[in-house]
Amino acid sequence: MVDLAVANVLFLADAVWDLRGVLTELIEGGVRVRMAVPTPGRDQSATVEDVFPSLSNTPGLKLVVHPELRTDVFRADDDLLVTSLVDGLAPALSPVLHLRRIGPAPLTAGYLTALDHVFDRATPWPGGR
Template sequence: MLGEIEMPNERLRAAMAAGGWTYAALADKVEVDPKSVERWVNLGRTPRRATAMLAAETLGEDVHALWPSLRQARPARAVSPELVAIYDQRADVPVSAFVDLLTQAREHIDVLVYAAVFLHEAYPRLNEVLRERAADGCAVRIAVGDPDSTNVQQRGGEERFGHGIESRCRLALMHYRPLAGVPGIEVRTHATTLYNSIYRADDQVLVNAHIWGVNAYGAPVWHLRRNGAGGMFDTYASSFDAVWETATPVREG
């Protein structure tokens, strides 16, 4: 290209010399013309990605070390079409945002947490809202952390909350247990590693990301709205389903 400065690829030259590779030998191995290999070395030309990867594998080198320009990834989208809002931390999200989301649900409500007792503490009518949604035909699934599980206990140590998180899981169970057995509502306990707390209502979800050593209220939240199949929303919905399959039903009591 006019104006482009061509420089030898000394890293490639050294790798070939160390392995005793000639232009012709490497060209035969990767199925190109020897003059192409010569241009890679002397003019710094970059081969096609598939050819470069085969050449690097043949030489026992990292492809990006030989041709750094191949490190360039596809440009990321500045904003996902599914992203409605992002909050620096859960404490910035008004409880009304959670309640409004659940109240508007018509088909699905899924909640995956360890405890999240802040909802009941800030909105004592939460169970009534869930009963009302279920009575209108909405399928409600609640998964809270098993306080006796290793992962819950480990999270307490990681967040420097100690046994407090176990106590909050037990408190969450006390809040949700009256819903066990209500038609349309299922309550289960799970023992999985919780990477994100998920609050889904139909095609919208609030995702509270978890950060090692940070309490959930101090971690970010993103609000997503489903925009076609296979997006971020579906990724979190599938994650909920996977955890749900491992969870244990809570008995009435």
């Protein structure tokens, strides 16, 4: 399973320029992929459509919007990558935490709970995906 909660799509664009290709390969391999992005038009420097124009047409991708994403959290099974944005730094220079769920780890569990919260409260992508 792969979950992406993306508050800053420019950070993701810096990290993975061929996101659609990567996600398509995962989906074709049988991996469930969900992605939450900020609601379009909510004080963003760029939207997911600006950075990855064909992403919303990716077969098998569950794309949703959430109005209050504040950090980027990427989950692949029990591994998490979490950005820690720093005022004054470009997103590509922000620190990234690598966390792994091993037993009852409270920090990792907190981020996993936050991801569940995001996807439970998100709404479908405006294009109907």
